[in-house]
Amino acid sequence: MKKLDDLIDVFAKLPGIGRKSAARIAFDVLDRSEAEVDRMLEIIKDSHTNIKHCKICGNLSENEICEICENEKRDKGVICVVEGVRDVIAFEKSETYNGLYHVLGGKIDPLNGITIEDLNLKKLLDRIDGSVREVILALNPDLEGETTSLYLTKFLKVRDVKISKIASGIPMGGNIEYTDMATLGRSLEGRVNVDDEN
Amino acid sequence: MKKLDDLIDVFAKLPGIGRKSAARIAFDVLDRSEAEVDRMLEIIKDSHTNIKHCKICGNLSENEICEICENEKRDKGVICVVEGVRDVIAFEKSETYNGLYHVLGGKIDPLNGITIEDLNLKKLLDRIDGSVREVILALNPDLEGETTSLYLTKFLKVRDVKISKIASGIPMGGNIEYTDMATLGRSLEGRVNVDDEN
Structure with a gap:
């Protein structure tokens, strides 16, 4: 039929x-x-x-400007750069971040023909005026995400802004014995001084 | 949002x-x-x-009468009674049946408040005039399906029509060792004489 x-x-x-x-x-x-x-x-x-994309950050929104960009209580001095809208939702659910976001709409992926020009990058650079203290790169820790982070670092380095990257390592509740080598290496590289936390 | x-x-x-x-x-x-x-x-x-239900058998159809009921090449002397439209599709895919169907639209299920009156039964009885030789009961072999088959048998027994039921047993490619007791019991009960097949 x-x-x-x-x-x-x-x-x-x-x-x-x-x-x-x-x-x-x-x-x-x-x-x-x-x-x-x-x-x-x-x-x-x-x-x-x-439902459109926010004119500032690229997040989904019912209005021109999304709820997060419009929220007066958010710290406008920090921008967390993510690949997609779903990453925004994940960070928001974790309730551990109070800054703004910038949604790139993808990551550099030459095999699938996605170059730096396809990303929502120009708007990010426009946003980094004197009021932004820190840009947090929060791309997925895979080859394309790492490449994109490297590019973004290159573009942002010339600005007067702190650039940081979210930590990679063993997930909470994970098991060292069953963790892959790359993640173990990252967890060592990114080790933090426990004295700092006191 | x-x-x-x-x-x-x-x-x-x-x-x-x-x-x-x-x-x-x-x-x-x-x-x-x-x-x-x-x-x-x-x-x-x-x-x-x-997409509506066929006025004769209850199968899904774009017309008043479905493609199967309308097909002159099908054997109008046999009606296979099934619970739902998906069962019709399954039998049709198997390409092992050339008769007609009757879709009950469910099975007797007192726990969910479905009684014999909720089923498309009256139309089935109306269909059994002199031209139908056999009614094949093809309900799922679970408690509700078995109950429904028993009821249908009771209703149909008074008519001049052969009533049969599809076989339950070990599925093709199945493993006796891992088959549940009820199915093994059924496979013995329903054993066929291999001489008959020659």
């Missing part, structure tokens, strides 16, 4: 959904009332139309 | 989708072009409006 196949295709195109799950979802949706389906479609349309 | 939360909720309500996957899907959808999203919404709306 063509219409059913089309419906299953729609769901199979969502990330992480295989064909079997897509079929299950399709049958579930077909079983719903018209009102329920209309409500679902309306929410998708409305969010797609009204 | 309310709109983002609403969007994630929409996907989290789909069967088998947890909150993390829903968020991933939401970001993916937000990243799509307006044309792509509109096309997706249009397909969902169109299928929901135009």
Whole structure:
């Protein structure tokens, strides 16, 4: 049945959904009332139309400027540079950061044709006026993330701003015995003086 | 952000989708072009409006009568009774059956308040006129499925029609050693005479 196949295709195109799950979802949706389906479609349309990228930091926002950039209680002197919006959400959930963000929208990845020009970099440089004390690089600790961090450091070094990078090491609750060599090496390199913490 | 939360909720309500996957899907959808999203919404709306249940057997159909019931090449003398539309699709994929179906739309499940009256049973009885030779009960071999089969047998016994039930046993490629007791018991009970097959 063509219409059913089309419906299953729609769901199979969502990330992480295989064909079997897509079929299950399709049958579930077909079983719903018209009102329920209309409500679902309306929410998708409305969010797609009204959720934009913040003009300052690139985070998702219902307004021109996102809630974080607009929040007077946030420390405007620190900018945490992340790859994507999901990283912002992760840091916000951790409730350990009170500065601003800058969403690059990716990382340098020559194999997939993503160069420094494809990233939301110019706006970051524009933001670093006298009021910003520190830029924290918080890219994923993989090859592309590290490369991007190196580039960003090069661009930022000429500005009068402290540049830092989030620590890599053994995750909390992790096990030294089962940790890969690269992470172990990083945990040693980035060791902190415990006297400092007192 | 309310709109983002609403969007994630929409996907989290789909069967088998947890909150993390829903968020991933939401970001993916937000990243799509307006044309792509509109096309997706249009397909969902169109299928929901135009896919109905076949008036004869209860299978999904774009027309009043489904493709299987309308197909002149199918054997109209045999009706295979299944719980849901997905079971029809499974049998059709196996390419081992050429009769008609009857979709009950569930099985007797007192704990969830589903009684014999909630099932598409009256139409099944109406279908059993002189032209139907055999009714095959193909419900899932669990407590509710077995109960439903017993009830159906009771209703059908008074008609002049052969009633059969699909075999339960060790699945093809399965392992006797790891098969549960109930299935092993069924495989013995339902043993077939190999002489018959020659």
